[in-house]
Amino acid sequence: MNALIKKRLLVVWLVLASITLVYLWVGSVDPASAVRPSAVVTSSAIVMALIKVRIIFREFMETRHAPVLLRRLTDGWVVLMAVCLLGSYFFGMAIR
Amino acid sequence: MTDLAGAGPRPHRVDGKPDAKDGNKPAEFVPGQPDMWAFVLFEALVFTSYFVVYMIFRTRSPELYLQSQAHLSLRIGVFETLVLLVSSWSMARCVQAARQGAYRSALTNALLTMFLGVVFLVAKVFEWTRLIRMGFGFSSNEFFSHYFFLTGIHFLHLLIGFVAVGVIVYQLRSPARRSQELVETGATYWHTVDFLWIVIFALLYVVR
Amino acid sequence: MKRTDGELILFWTLPAVAIIWIAAFFLFPGFVHPMSPSMSAEQVAAFYRDPHNLSRIRYSMILFNWFCVGLIPILTLIVMQIRRMAHRTPIFSYCMLGIMAAGPTLFLVANLFWLLAAFRPERNPNLTQMFNDLAWVSFGSGVPFLIAQSVILALAIYLDRQSRPVFRPWVAHFNLVVAAALAPAAFTGLALGGPMAWDGALPFWVRNVAIALWIVVMGIVLGQAIYRQRAEDRQRVGDRVPA
Amino acid sequence: MSAPATEAVSPLEAPSGSPLHRIAWHWRHNPKRELWLAWWTIVAFYQLFFLVFFVLTRTQPPPSPGWDVARVVQWFHHHHYGLLIGFGIMFLITGMTAPSNALIAYSMRRMSVSPAFAYSYLVLYSLSAIPGMLLMCIALTVGAMRPDRDPELISWLYDFAFLSFVGTMGVFLIGSLVWMLAILLDRNRVLPKWFGYLNLCNALTEIVVSPAWIFKTGVFAWNGLIAWWIDMVVFGLYTGVFIFLLRRMIQREGFGTGPLPDLAPTKETDPSALAETAQ
Numbered sequence: 062m063n064a065l066i067k068k069r070l071l072v073v074w075l076v077l078a079s080i081t082l083v084y085l086w087v088g089s090v091d092p093a094s095a096v097r098p099s100a101v102v103t104s105s106a107i108v109m110a111l112i113k114v115r116i117i118f119r120e121f122m123e124t125r126h127a128p129v130l131l132r133r134l135t136d137g138w139v140v141l142m143a144v145c146l147l148g149s150y151f152f153g154m155a156i157r
Numbered sequence: 158m159t160d161l162a163g164a165g166p167r168p169h170r171v172d173g174k175p176d177a178k179d180g181n182k183p184a185e186f187v188p189g190q191p192d193m194w195a196f197v198l199f200e201a202l203v204f205t206s207y208f209v210v211y212m213i214f215r216t217r218s219p220e221l222y223l224q225s226q227a228h229l230s231l232r233i234g235v236f237e238t239l240v241l242l243v244s245s246w247s248m249a250r251c252v253q254a255a256r257q258g259a260y261r262s263a264l265t266n267a268l269l270t271m272f273l274g275v276v277f278l279v280a281k282v283f284e285w286t287r288l289i290r291m292g293f294g295f296s297s298n299e300f301f302s303h304y305f306f307l308t309g310i311h312f313l314h315l316l317i318g319f320v321a322v323g324v325i326v327y328q329l330r331s332p333a334r335r336s337q338e339l340v341e342t343g344a345t346y347w348h349t350v351d352f353l354w355i356v357i358f359a360l361l362y363v364v365r
Numbered sequence: 366m367k368r369t370d371g372e373l374i375l376f377w378t379l380p381a382v383a384i385i386w387i388a389a390f391f392l393f394p395g396f397v398h399p400m401s402p403s404m405s406a407e408q409v410a411a412f413y414r415d416p417h418n419l420s421r422i423r424y425s426m427i428l429f430n431w432f433c434v435g436l437i438p439i440l441t442l443i444v445m446q447i448r449r450m451a452h453r454t455p456i457f458s459y460c461m462l463g464i465m466a467a468g469p470t471l472f473l474v475a476n477l478f479w480l481l482a483a484f485r486p487e488r489n490p491n492l493t494q495m496f497n498d499l500a501w502v503s504f505g506s507g508v509p510f511l512i513a514q515s516v517i518l519a520l521a522i523y524l525d526r527q528s529r530p531v532f533r534p535w536v537a538h539f540n541l542v543v544a545a546a547l548a549p550a551a552f553t554g555l556a557l558g559g560p561m562a563w564d565g566a567l568p569f570w571v572r573n574v575a576i577a578l579w580i581v582v583m584g585i586v587l588g589q590a591i592y593r594q595r596a597e598d599r600q601r602v603g604d605r606v607p608a
Numbered sequence: 609m610s611a612p613a614t615e616a617v618s619p620l621e622a623p624s625g626s627p628l629h630r631i632a633w634h635w636r637h638n639p640k641r642e643l644w645l646a647w648w649t650i651v652a653f654y655q656l657f658f659l660v661f662f663v664l665t666r667t668q669p670p671p672s673p674g675w676d677v678a679r680v681v682q683w684f685h686h687h688h689y690g691l692l693i694g695f696g697i698m699f700l701i702t703g704m705t706a707p708s709n710a711l712i713a714y715s716m717r718r719m720s721v722s723p724a725f726a727y728s729y730l731v732l733y734s735l736s737a738i739p740g741m742l743l744m745c746i747a748l749t750v751g752a753m754r755p756d757r758d759p760e761l762i763s764w765l766y767d768f769a770f771l772s773f774v775g776t777m778g779v780f781l782i783g784s785l786v787w788m789l790a791i792l793l794d795r796n797r798v799l800p801k802w803f804g805y806l807n808l809c810n811a812l813t814e815i816v817v818s819p820a821w822i823f824k825t826g827v828f829a830w831n832g833l834i835a836w837w838i839d840m841v842v843f844g845l846y847t848g849v850f851i852f853l854l855r856r857m858i859q860r861e862g863f864g865t866g867p868l869p870d871l872a873p874t875k876e877t878d879p880s881a882l883a884e885t886a887q
Contacts, residue, residue: 066253074246081238088231088363096223099365110359114352121249122348123188123341131187131194138201142356145209150364153216196805203809203842210833296822306819306828313815317808402753453863455717456642459710459726463734464703470738474746491758495765498750506699506749509742513703524642551699554692554749 073120080109098154107146115139188252189341197349200314204353207310208360211303215364218299223365225300228291230284234362237280238355244273245351248322252344255329255337263340264329270347271322274315281312307357314350321346369598372445372591375438379584382435385428392425394418395479399564402501402557409497410490413483422483426476433472436580440465443518443583446532446590450525457521461514468510475503505553505563511576512551515544536586546575639863643714646707647858650851653704656697664694667748670770670836674825677763684752684762691752695745702737702745709733712787712850715857719794728786736779744773774830775821777814784811799853810846813839 087105090096118135119125187194215222251266285308288294288301295305321343328334390396400412412418440461447458478500482493522530522537549567560566623633634641661668671683684691709730716726747769751762784807791804819828820835827833 063253063257063259067250070246070249070253073249074242077242078239081235081242084238084359084363085231085235090227096227096365098219098223102363102365106359106363110356113355117245117348117352117355121245121351122345123252126185127187128185134194134198138198138205142205142208145205146212146360149209149212150216153213154219157216157219190801192800192802192805195802196808199806199809203812203838206838207834210827210838214827295819299826302819302823302826302828306816306834310812310816313812452642453639454642454714456646456707456710456714459713459730460646460706463706463709463730467734467737471742474738474743491761495750495757495761498753499746502750502753503746506696506746509699509702512700513706516703517706520645548700552693552696554696554753557753 070120073116077113077116080113083109100151100154103150104147107143107150111139111143114142189338189343189345193342193345197345200349201353204356207307208356211307211360212364214299214303221298222300225293225298225304226362228288228293229304229362230287231362233280233284234358237277237284238358240273240277240280241351241354244270244277245348247273248344248347251325252341255335255340260329260332260335264326267322267325267329271319271326274319274322278312278315281308304361307361311350311354311357314353318347318350367445367449369591369595372442373595375442376588376591378435379439379580382432382439383580383584385432385435389425389428389432392421392428394421399569400497400501401564402498402562406490406494409494410486410488413486413493413497419483419486422479426480426483429476430473430480433476434469437465437469439584439587440514442587442591446587447518447521449594450521450531451527452521452524457517457524460517461521464510464514464517468507468514471503471507471510475500475507478503501563502554505568506551508547508550508572512544512547515540515547515579519544531590532586536582539582540579543575543579546571640858640861643711643858643861646711646714647851647854649704649707650711650854653701653708654847654851656701656704660694660697664690664697665748666690667744667770667773669840670774670831672825672831673767673770673820673823673829677759680763680766681755681759684766685755688752688755691748695749698741698745702742705737706734711854715798715854716787716790718796718798718857719790720796721790721793725786725790729783729790732779732783732786736776736783739772739776740779741773744769747772770830771821774817774836777818781811781814784808784814798857803849803853806846806849809842813842
């Protein structure tokens with residue numbers, strides 16, 4: 062049992078770390094050309110961050126086993142963040 | 158100093174362990190004080206508002222933000238994220254160990270978490286000095302105001318996190334205390350510092 | 366029984382403080398014929414530049430700077446009496462403790478502005494006038510804590526329901542009257558002339574007379590209460606010894 | 609004010625009748641009258657505070673720190689009477705903060721922690737009234753009093769007022785932390801733990817407001833989205849919550865109606881009573 066939990070935490074950490082390393086690729090900038098706003102980079106950065114946040118909620122903070130109210134609230138916050146961040150980005154770019 | 162409240166009157170939760178029952182559906186439980194979860198959710202909402210303000214102002218002058226952002230080092234940011242992720246991991250291991258009664262291992266993991274927190278702080282201070290040497294301060298421009306504000310307020314949360322881990326260490330050290338609830342409460346706070354940083358990192362270093 | 370050693374010494378500092386306050390009040394040339402808010406900047410500057418006035422302003426305000434907090438021990442003695450009252454909670458004594466430091470501090474702010482104006486009277490008259498205004502407004506409208514002090518004391522006395530209350534009910538009525546007399550001073554900013562200006566009848570004369578009267582009356586009833594308390598304590602000890 | 613509706617918990621039955629009648633009854637018989645008096649003072653104070661700062665003087669939400677001198681003078685001109693009357697009311701009622709601080713200090717005395725917490729809070733918050741509010745009232749009254757004053761000086765008074773009001777942080781920061789610590793350590797469960805943590809949120813807003821000393825425009829200025837609006841929402845929630853929780857605390861108090869424990873022995877040894885028994 063103990064070993065099983067340990068292994069699960071290790072796998073969770075490996076997943077989180079790999080997503081983090083993906084940022085090196087997503088966020089890399091070609092030094093030759095000027096940096097331009099990019100909806101693809103922005104959306105993927107935000108979505109990746111929120112996926113990581115949800116994994117932390119579920120695994121590290123153990124909402125996996127929590128009562129349904131707490132699960133809903135934490136998931137609700139993740140959704141709210143997605144709506145707010147992507148919404149303000151796309152809305153701001155559209156009205157500019 | 159006496160131990161923090163909640164340790165005394167409430168018995169250690171034994172039945173709340175996941176997988177404690179022989180059935181395949183583990184019992185539901187709230188990790189740590191529900192009160193701490195109220196704090197986490199409230200503070201998360203406050204940060205959401207900071208993030209939205211940042212995103213809106215960003216789209217109003219994207220060139221300025223992009224140019225300033227280019228001076229940040231993505232590698233340092235990724236390094237800091239990884240450090241915090243390791244610290245969260247060891248914090249989660251600490252909670253599991255304490256739940257199973259392996260207090261020695263739990264204590265080691267808590268101290269490891271603290272050490273990684275210090276590593277993060279040092280990296281952060283290094284990053285700030287680097288930027289200030291390059292001539293970018295809190296009031297240099299809008300992007301750097303947001304950058305220093307968000308990283309600064311996060312830094313402060315991390316410093317408070319040392320108090321939380323300090324409480325955990327204090328609880329674990331003596332057999333007379335060892336409130337599993339307080340260990341989980343402190344861990345919840347620490348993970349909050351971690352997930353807030355993950356969003357801040359994405360917004361400050363990567364978003365275009 | 367509460368320990369009361371030394372309370373009498375604190376109490377008898379009151380006449381000394383009162384004499385110093387009265388002396389400083391009459392020494393300050395801006396009080397006896399209170400300076401009018403309608404004076405122009407040049408007139409205010411001339412007032413501070415007049416060598417006869419200048420030294421009196423400085424010395425009186427230095428005196429106030431030393432002793433404006435001198436009433437705090439007396440107010441603390443009132444707190445000690447409130448704690449003897451038949452209350453179920455320490456709310457009123459906490460209120461008094463919280464308030465009593467703030468009143469003198471506000472006067473200290475006014476005091477600083479007066480001394481600042483007098484420090485370099487050759488300064489631009491506009492600046493001197495501004496410091497003078499700041500001083501008079503802090504002094505004139507610095508009543509919020511005095512009002513609260515009187516009202517809270519009155520409420521505490523009304524709710525002190527025992528056969529021999531610490532203060533008689535008329536002391537409470539008196540405090541309410543004082544609070545009412547202080548109230549107009551809160552609005553000194555509204556007029557530069559007339560009875561509501563800071564040198565007018567209500568904010569200056571009524572208010573300062575009310576404060577003086579409050580100190581005298583409260584001094585007397587406080588003294589009576591303290592002496593009575595000591596007499597009762599002595600009697601109680603005397604009764605206990607033979608038993 | 610209509611206190612009665614909230615006091616059904618009192619062991620004695622409150623009579624029905626006109627509100628005035630019931631207030632008189634509570635004044636006479638309710639054993640918790642001191643606590644209710646303080647609580648209603650808090651409610652009344654915050655209503656008046658809102659009226660003065662948001663409606664009469666229009667100093668909240670604050671005007672911009674980025675204005676030039678002429679615009680500032682115009683602002684004073686425009687709000688002349690609002691400022692003078694509004695702050696006159698503030699000078700009249702600022703003392704109402706004392707029962708609020710006293711009641712909060714009392715909540716800490718009910719906890720299982722050292723009285724040091726209650727006293728620290730009492731002193732910190734009593735101290736806060738002058739730099740946190742009254743200096744602003746004085747400076748803006750002086751600014752509004754003489755519209756013909758040198759505009760440069762009016763502008764200085766304007767900065768002095770708003771910076772002292774917004775930028776007085778430490779007393780509220782440490783005060784909230786003291787309350788937080790008392791609640792978290794308390795074993796009597798006087799106030800819920802989540803409110804202890806909410807104190808931390810409130811303390812953090814005092815940090816977030818500090819850039820107001822540096823910026824004249826933008827989200828971190830004294831009227832900015834982050835430094836003012838978000839902080840104000842947190843502070844408003846915090847205040848509403850603690851007013852509600854203090855009310856619940858008073859309702860739960862189990863005061864009897866008998867003689868006071870402090871006074872009971874005094875009465876036995878009361879000189880007149882002793883004289884009677886001796887005869």
